[in-house]
Amino acid sequence: xxxxxxSSWRNIYQPDAVAALRDAGHEVxxxxxxRPGEHGFAWSEIDPAWKDWTVPQYREALRHxxxxxxxxxxxxxxxxxDACVLVLPCGxxxxxxxxxxxxxxxxxxILAPEERTxxxxxxxxxxxxxxxxxxxxxxxxxxxxx
Numbered sequence: 001x002x003x004x005x006x007s008s009w010r011n012i013y014q015p016d017a018v019a020a021l022r023d024a025g026h027e028v029x030x031x032x033x034x035r036p037g038e039h040g041f042a043w044s045e046i047d048p049a050w051k052d053w054t055v056p057q058y059r060e061a062l063r064h065x066x067x068x069x070x071x072x073x074x075x076x077x078x079x080x081x082d083a084c085v086l087v088l089p090c091g092x093x094x095x096x097x098x099x100x101x102x103x104x105x106x107x108x109x110i111l112a113p114e115e116r117t118x119x120x121x122x123x124x125x126x127x128x129x130x131x132x133x134x135x136x137x138x139x140x141x142x143x144x145x146x
Contacts, residue, residue, distance in 0.1 A: 002027045004081035006094035013113050017087045020133040029077035041070025083107040111136050
């Protein structure tokens with residue numbers, strides 16, 4: 001299966017989730033390393049002071065060619081993938097990506113490895129909410145072989 005992993009740059013579980021899914025035989029899009037020799041998009045590539053932007057500055061940065069390439073890379077991978085794995089904790093972009101998969105009728109699996117995860121009612125849209133990569137892989141396998 002082709003899987004898009006949505007998460008955060010700050011998420012410590014994301015690299016292990018990518019590795020475990022690949023070890024289980026899946027093709028996985030890793031936004032941190034989208035292609036060999038490439039590292040994923042970062043706002044700091046546009047401006048090292050990006051955290052201090054105003055809303056108009058942020059809006060303008062969305063038009064920057066670097067932002068365009070980063071978006072295209074992720075969006076093309078979303079179109080390529082059969083399913084999405086949302087690795088918690090994560091932020092707005094990852095949740096928007098996960099919602100896109102649900103809206104497209106594609107499977108969404110949520111990996112919530114931390115003991116203390118804030119409840120979210122809309123996670124009912126997901127096919128599964130898993131507490132470990134082992135459970136995630138088992139659920140994806142089970143769903144694929146129904």
